[in-house]
Amino acid sequence: MSGLVQRRRPVGTAARRRRLLAHAVWLAVTVAVTGCAANTDGGPRAEIVVTTNILGDVVNELTGDVARVTTLMKPNADPHSFEISAQAAAHLADADLVISNGLGLEAGVEQHLEAAAAQGAPRFVAGNRIDALSYAGEASGPDPHFWTDPARMLDVIDALEERLLEIDAIDAAAVTQNAADYRAELKVLETEMTAAFAEIPDDRRALVTNHHVFGYLAKRFDFEVIGAAIPGGTTLASPSAADLAELTDAIEKHGVPAIFAESSQPDRLMQVLSSEAGIEVDVIELFTESLTAPGDAADSYLAMMRENTDRITTGLTP
Structure with missing residues (x-):
């Protein structure tokens, strides 16, 4: 339960007025608000703030209409560089729970999360609830991109459900049912990904x-x-000329047929790398760090994972 501060809040008339006022402020100063249906029992709902839109989607799946979920990161943003306004940061402390990815991902927001925690805002750091991997090669530190493995996301769901049930204004039965349903969907996703990736030959399984x-x-x-x-x-x-030359050699050695670029970042570097390699290599866009706008190809975590699976499989299969 590292970094977790529990706080109980009253649910009387005064508390209800504070919650309604806090919600009005959030609508004015945050970048994305979802889950705004009325609570089924007419009582106050939990106010939950989430940093990344990937986790925001997952939290909405678990809470449904029994909590008001504010997602700070806009669609198609880069989690490594996105920031929030001073006004939004000032109101983080009003949340019943602040949920972040952790493991160094939200570098531009972490100081605000720490400040809110110091003021008593309860935190849930998803990266602290999984078996984190270290980066491969020369990169150092824990890898924060755990959501690319649906089994790791199941670990997050288990821990998040437990934490949500500790909030006074949460409908425990609804959250429990939603979590069970979402676990089932994640297991189906992992089965689909396993079957799709099995079609890629062993000599082409290089990323x-x-x-x-x-x-x-x-x-x-x-x-x-x-x-x-x-x-x-x-x-x-930023890569150096030596970095690109080394990677070009690896591409040639492994006969890589496709290289992948994150949709939230320009693919200029990948196009340069493709031309520098002197071989025919496709550059394929993936949605790895941010969801898209509603209605686009990766507007939910499950949709993002299925779209990436299809693109990776297509790009690497002869």
């Missing part, structure tokens, strides 16, 4: 990306990550 994002997926589904255009776990770094 090259714009930065290190597929460590968990590679371990779960038996891929080899041979390198990244940016040799690190964040999009904020």
